[in-house]
Amino acid sequence: MLPLLRRGSVGFDFYSFGVQTPMPSRISVIIPAFNEEQSIGLVLNALPQDQLHEIIVVDNNSTDNTARFASEKGARVVAEKRRGYGSACLKGISELDNPDIVVFLDGDFSDYPEEIVQLVKPIESGEMDFVLGSRMILPESRLALLPQSRYGNQLAVFLIRLFFRHKYTDLGPFRAIRYDSLKSIAMQDTNFGWTVEMQIKAVKKKLRIREISVKYRDRIGVSKITGTFSGTIKAGAKIIYTIFKYLLT
Ligand SMILES: Nc1nc2c(ncn2[C@@H]2O[C@H](COP(=O)(O)OP(=O)(O)OP(=O)(O)O)[C@@H](O)[C@H]2O)c(=O)[nH]1
Numbered sequence: 001m002l003p004l005l006r007r008g009s010v011g012f013d014f015y016s017f018g019v020q021t022p023m024p025s026r027i028s029v030i031i032p033a034f035n036e037e038q039s040i041g042l043v044l045n046a047l048p049q050d051q052l053h054e055i056i057v058v059d060n061n062s063t064d065n066t067a068r069f070a071s072e073k074g075a076r077v078v079a080e081k082r083r084g085y086g087s088a089c090l091k092g093i094s095e096l097d098n099p100d101i102v103v104f105l106d107g108d109f110s111d112y113p114e115e116i117v118q119l120v121k122p123i124e125s126g127e128m129d130f131v132l133g134s135r136m137i138l139p140e141s142r143l144a145l146l147p148q149s150r151y152g153n154q155l156a157v158f159l160i161r162l163f164f165r166h167k168y169t170d171l172g173p174f175r176a177i178r179y180d181s182l183k184s185i186a187m188q189d190t191n192f193g194w195t196v197e198m199q200i201k202a203v204k205k206k207l208r209i210r211e212i213s214v215k216y217r218d219r220i221g222v223s224k225i226t227g228t229f230s231g232t233i234k235a236g237a238k239i240i241y242t243i244f245k246y247l248l249t
């Protein structure tokens with residue numbers, strides 16, 4: 001397996017008698033962020049920036065210092081006027097600079113950004129196309145999920161298993177996908193159906209999929225989706241709708 005390599009550190013390998021070692025992967029990270037000034041710097045500090053091709057923070061008209069702090073901590077900040085998690089991710093995709101692997105990560109510091117190393121490994125080694133970080137495997141991570149997230153995700157993965165014959169354990173936001181595969185699934189959802197759309201399309205396209213266990217902790221700052229009553233209802237309804245939509249198309 002190839003390690004996550006320092007960019008530009010590999011080229012002609014003298015000691016292996018002229019055998020060319022593989023070039024390091026170009027890894028791009030997309031972070032949707034809306035009013036995450038308390039956490040965005042921590043997320044960016046925890047990423048191994050010297051090993052990444054680019055980090056794009058997509059800001060949806062935040063009214064706080066999210067954009068400024070993200071740019072000070074080394075990200076490229078792009079603005080998206082349309083609200084919604086999926087809109088922000090789509091904007092990030094449109095801004096990519098021809099990477100090999102694309103990683104999606106939230107801006108609230110619930111995930112452990114340093115685990116990107118484990119997340120991209122199966123793709124770098126050529127074994128997988130899509131790697132999903134599951135928060136349901138480690139007990140302490142599972143308990144850090146809000147109950148509505150935990151039970152909602154369990155229902156969603158049960159339906160995916162029933163209808164699409166693939167066993168996921170989570171709809172976690174921290175995920176890595178080969179860029180060619182990402183293009184092939186032509187993502188569309190502009191809000192809460194984003195994660196489930198990607199997972200269903202990955203199955204339908206017969207991508208090579210692996211889940212790995214990731215750590216998870218309580219978010220910093222104010223919840224925008226599952227921590228609110230209306231966000232939970234809207235996200236839950238959209239996720240179920242999306243599952244049935246792709247069952248019928
Ligand atoms: N750009 C953009 N980002 C958003 C939008 N809504 C949420 N986000 C970001 O998407 C990520 C996930 O939102 P959260 O509020 O953490 O939602 P959640 O993880 O379901 O809920 P918690 O468990 O409370 O964290 C965070 O980085 C948010 O800043 C949006 O409309 N636009």
Ligand SMILES: [Mg+2]
Pocket residue numbers: 106108110219
């Ligand atoms: Mg969150």
